[in-house]
Amino acid sequence: MDISLPAGAPGHAHSQSRYNVYVQIAMTLAIITGVEILLIFLPFAKWLVIAALVALSTVKFLFVIFFFMHLRWDKLLCTAIFFIGLVLGGGTLWALVRLFGAIASVPLSAQP
Amino acid sequence: MNLAATIDHHGDPSTATGIPNKKLLFWAFLASDCMFFGTLISTHLVYRLHPPPGNPVPTQIFNIELTSFSTFILLMSSLMMALAVNAIQRGNVRSMRSSLLVTITFGLIFLGCQVFEFNDFVFEKHVTITNSIFGSTFFTLTGTHGTHVAVGVLWLTLMYIRSFKPASATGGGWVGRAVVHLLFFAVAAVLAMYATLGFVHAALASGVNGTMVAAYLSRYGPAAAGAFLAVWVLRLLGAEHGPVDFSARNADDVESMGLYWHFVDIVWIVIFTAVYLLEYVFPAGPVR
Numbered sequence: 502m503d504i505s506l507p508a509g510a511p512g513h514a515h516s517q518s519r520y521n522v523y524v525q526i527a528m529t530l531a532i533i534t535g536v537e538i539l540l541i542f543l544p545f546a547k548w549l550v551i552a553a554l555v556a557l558s559t560v561k562f563l564f565v566i567f568f569f570m571h572l573r574w575d576k577l578l579c580t581a582i583f584f585i586g587l588v589l590g591g592g593t594l595w596a597l598v599r600l601f602g603a604i605a606s607v608p609l610s611a612q613p
Numbered sequence: 614m615n616l617a618a619t620i621d622h623h624g625d626p627s628t629a630t631g632i633p634n635k636k637l638l639f640w641a642f643l644a645s646d647c648m649f650f651g652t653l654i655s656t657h658l659v660y661r662l663h664p665p666p667g668n669p670v671p672t673q674i675f676n677i678e679l680t681s682f683s684t685f686i687l688l689m690s691s692l693m694m695a696l697a698v699n700a701i702q703r704g705n706v707r708s709m710r711s712s713l714l715v716t717i718t719f720g721l722i723f724l725g726c727q728v729f730e731f732n733d734f735v736f737e738k739h740v741t742i743t744n745s746i747f748g749s750t751f752f753t754l755t756g757t758h759g760t761h762v763a764v765g766v767l768w769l770t771l772m773y774i775r776s777f778k779p780a781s782a783t784g785g786g787w788v789g790r791a792v793v794h795l796l797f798f799a800v801a802a803v804l805a806m807y808a809t810l811g812f813v814h815a816a817l818a819s820g821v822n823g824t825m826v827a828a829y830l831s832r833y834g835p836a837a838a839g840a841f842l843a844v845w846v847l848r849l850l851g852a853e854h855g856p857v858d859f860s861a862r863n864a865d866d867v868e869s870m871g872l873y874w875h876f877v878d879i880v881w882i883v884i885f886t887a888v889y890l891l892e893y894v895f896p897a898g899p900v901r
Contacts, residue, residue, distance in 0.1 A: 534681065558886040566875070576632050
């Protein structure tokens with residue numbers, strides 16, 4: 502797929518190219534979702550399945566924000582602002598899961 | 614010269630940043646919403662790490678086929694939203710309206726799937742927001758996301774109706790017509806969802822056969838007929854009445870709405886993996 506067109510590329514050809522890119526990306530996202538669902542039922546090692554699920558979700562996430570949300574064609578400031586929130590939100594998630602995942606954090610009610 | 618071709622949809626030389634203020638505001642809002650959903654997803658995962666006794670086993674209550682279908686629908690709605698933005702950037706209002714209508718329909722299907730899932734959890738699996746920690750965090754997280762989708766559907770509908778504002782509109786006539794348009798949208802959406810969910814429940818309960826169809830029609834027939842009637846009125850309200858006050862100049866408005874809608878999609882991408890799929894990799898033991 503041709504994704505290299507600049508923002509100022511003229512009229513109809515530019516729009517038609519974008520149309521094709523959007524449709525191809527949507528099909529890719531649908532296929533990735535199908536692969537994700539298939540993965541959880543396959544007898545692979547857990548670490549491999551988790552790594553694959555995280556990687557595939559990240560690919561879907563990036564496709565949507567950079568193409569459907571136009572970050573690829575917009576100014577870098579938009580990407581920077583969004584990633585500040587994303588890093589803070591993702592960092593909070595990582596920190597809390599690590600903190601409460603520690604053995605010392607197991608609540609008494611959940612201990613065997 | 615074609616107006617659409619003269620507008621730079623990625624920059625605005627009149628602002629200090631070179632980015633349209635509306636778009637900049639939206640990116641800042643979405644960044645804050647990332648943190649909001651980050652905490653909700655964290656809370657769910659933290660409580661899933663050490664489930665207390667009596668917590669339901671998610672893999673026994675999830676319907677992964679339904680969730681996969683609704684995920685696919687939301688992804689396709691993102692495609693239609695991107696096409697709507699693309700259409701209005703070219704100045705093609707009719708194409709934008711068609712794409713918006715499909716996006717609204719897909720959004721409603723997603724919400725219908727969520728209503729079905731919540732109904733199944735509460736009345737069949739007996740998992741409520743108050744009787745287990747899993748229920749509390751699950752309903753709070755997915756319910757908040759569903760509320761975002763509902764707000765998005767309302768916004769899409771308002772933008773669709775706004776695209777009919779006549780170029781010569783001056784008085785309150787246009788506002789009254791817009792309110793009627795919105796009311797019929799709401800009636801059509803509610804009746805269609807009610808009739809469709811009724812059909813799904815009846816089909817799951819007794820299969821599709823003559824008796825089931827007769828019972829369905831006697832109970833849900835008026836709702837289904839009302840939905841068709843409302844859609845027919847919507848077709849009349851959506852007929853062209855001369856030039857409209859909506860063009861490529863409004864592309865920033867549609868794009869801002871599109872950013873919100875795509876954000877709802879990327880949040881679901883994370884929820885689908887973290888809340889649903891990972892449960893199948895780490896299935897909890899039987900109910901303690």
